Amino acid sequence: METTETVDVYISKVFALTNQMKTNGETHSEQAKVEKILRSLNPKFEHVVATIKEANDISTMTVRLLSGSLRVHEQRMNDNKIEKPIERDLQAQTSIGSSYHKHGCTNHMCGQKELLADLDDSFRTKVKFGDGRFVSVPGKGRILITLKNGDHMYIYDVFYVSDMKSNL
Incomplete structure (x- = not known):
């Protein structure tokens, strides 16, 4: 083959x-x-x-x-x-509580609250961007996307980052 x-x-x-x-x-x-x-x-x-x-x-x-x-x-x-x-490009460092950990995992992020379904406002963390800035994450949810073949799928655990200008 x-x-x-x-x-x-x-x-x-x-x-x-x-x-x-x-x-x-x-x-x-x-x-x-x-x-x-x-x-x-x-x-x-x-x-x-x-x-x-x-x-x-x-x-x-x-x-x-x-x-x-x-x-x-x-x-x-x-x-x-x-x-x-997408996941490879969206890696971020997250903090839970007061200590920061590099998880090596992906955190999808969105600055548009209206795109997030089932927003969990009780979730709190921070993300560190490549320029060294730490930004608060006041919640997480899921986003519905449409695939090339027309099917729909959710991306789960998307961080809501209100300061973001574009979605990652």
């Missing part, structure tokens, strides 16, 4: 090859096809292959069932890619 290929494209190639082999008199069992697909997947599917092998009886698995399972995992991996560039 090429690194840029989708599961659907790869499975289609496997079917085309096995059909071509069938016309030449070669036949392969469903189990052989499943095992070949699992062995030849892109390395990014390594953990998926391990999970499929542990959770299923490969000797009775069909290519159709395997294809569906791989597509679900591929979709999850693609969904996770959407957030990662």
